[in-house]
Amino acid sequence: MSAISKVLGSFLKLIYDVLVGAFPTEPESISFFALSIIVATIVLKLVIIPLNVSQIKNQKKMAELQPEMQKLQKKYKNDPQTLAAKQQKLYKDANYNMLAGCLPMIIQMVVLIAFYRVFIDPTKYAFTKDAFSAMNKNFFFIKSLEEIDKTMVLPIVAAITTFLVSFVTTKNPANETMQNQQSQGMMNGMMIFMPIMILTMGRRMQSALVLYWTVSNIFTIIQQLISNYVVSKGAEEVK
Template sequence: MLSGISKLLGSFLKFIYDFMVQAFPNEPESISFFALSIIIATVIIRVAVLPVNISMMKNQKKMAELQPEIEKLQRKYKNDPQTLAVKQQKLYKEANYNIFAGCLPMIIQMVVLIAFYRVFLEPAKYAFTDKAFFESINKNFFYLKNLEFKDTTMILPAMAGITTFITSYLSSKNPANQGNQQANSMMKSMTIMMPLLIFWMSRNFQAGLALYWVVGNIVSIIQQLITNAIIAKDVSEEVK
């Protein structure tokens, strides 16, 4: 399955690169068509999975609607955690609410990350099948001479970790999650662990892969800010 996803992503990356070469006569000195292809492909991929994010947003809105009932259960069974858990699960089931739906976008990101890792690991197999051609093209990105190698300056890995933290932090501040102990606990763990994991991984990844993650996170941050604003508005209307 991952091999198929890698081939699809590799072909898509090559398609964007070929399009840019044909569309623009001159390649910018500071940023290569290869780097721009990664950025454009990342934005398009994130937009493509937008329906998943919309589904997650609907799930969060449903959680906001259920919050008053959950608080009633928490007060009623505050001394009986087992019964509280059973009652909450029953409420979620009746409302068709999936408490783990918020993790789906992150899972999809990780699958794409692994698939892209395979593309950069074997570009001649998944994207630029002409090895000589791939070695001849520019792969610079501002301060980096070649995105095919690790970023020894640690700038991109640090940005990957920081933007991952911001994404997780904004998710934890979603009004729909306030008062949801299970969701809050999960979000707190992700806010701490994911940035550290991504930073550690990015130190050993090709810089192109780290660039993909940073750009993807920036798109996710924008989406999360919009989502939080929409949820906050709906919650305030419910209160009124």
Template sequence: MGAFLGKLFGGLLKLVFDLVSSIGTEPENFSFYAMAIIVTTIIFKLILLPISLHQSKSTEKVNEIQPKIKEIQNKYKNDPQTQQAKIMELYKEHNYNPMSGCLIMLIQFPIIIAFFNVLRDPVTYVFKDPKVYEAISKNFFWITNLEKSDPYLWGLPLLAAITTYIQSMLMTANVQVDPQAEASQKIMNIFLPLMIFWAAKSFPAGLALYWVVGNIFQIVQQLIMNRSLGKVKEDIK
């Protein structure tokens, strides 16, 4: 499965590279390879968009029934079996599958890993011939070679961390959780960007570029969805 997806996304990246490299003269500080990574990342995110929208709808639905869940938990706090049965009845009544979030992540994970592998090993998945890959320009503004790590921590590593933090905050903005879960969520919102920063300063800059572009896409998408959700709540009031 991973090899198949790797070949699929590798072929997509090569197709995009061939298209952008045919538009004319290559800019001095912005290689066709960097353009291809950016464009392919956007296409990749568009492919995953229906899954992301389904995940957001699932989150909205659980937020709607969260007060009722808390009510059941308080009412049957001394009877765990009845509490669980009542919660499952509530899920069924509102046509909500608590496993849907996990299923969505399971679908996304192999796709993300496959695209990650494509960018980590472009010779195998994209260009096939090492000589062809070596011959192309791989610069991106201050980065002379996207197959090497960014020489500056304030560059893509910092952008990767900042965009990850913003994305995490936006994704959890409308999620209703209990105080204990909220504390864990806040820790993750800080820990994850730090982890991404550490990874981005070590991995090839092409991967960091993919991560930053993907995050920006997600941020714009989440802003639009959060705004739409806010309008719906206002209309309900």
């Protein structure tokens, strides 16, 4: 993880240096440090778009399988073992991979942990001590992203966007079949648990990490809405 943190730290510094060189003056309301976090987050999300495209294709295929899934659920509703076996055969025949959608989430969590290390010790992974001490780190109402946002505005926004990520994900037509099963309760639970967890963490973590999470969520929400539209159109074509 230390190696990943060093790569992300160097990447963050590169963006910061580019911004400093590209603009003659630093905006008063938002520092180059804050801008570098935002830009780095967006670039990283763009890099994994191929994985997300693969995820969309997988979700579209799941939506197309729904009519057959519903038939199996109705036919074997009293025989869960046979239902599970028939579903696995259906997935295999359709070349559908249930784990394909997990990879972008795993990558996001790895990046989150790695960035956490960068922001906890920026002089180890990104900047020299003198340079980091001298730079501005303000972000609108937050005087320094190195500190905790005591106003709780940014953590609350992070929690809200985390909820919206879960909410728009559940609206994906590919998840309708899954929601008819026992996983519905789990998904609803996560929709409530995750925002609370992020809000709690946001009260204790540096604002820089909370800003990264919020920007990442906003990008994911837009991306998921596009995915929902594509998958929905595919499901309509099948019908």
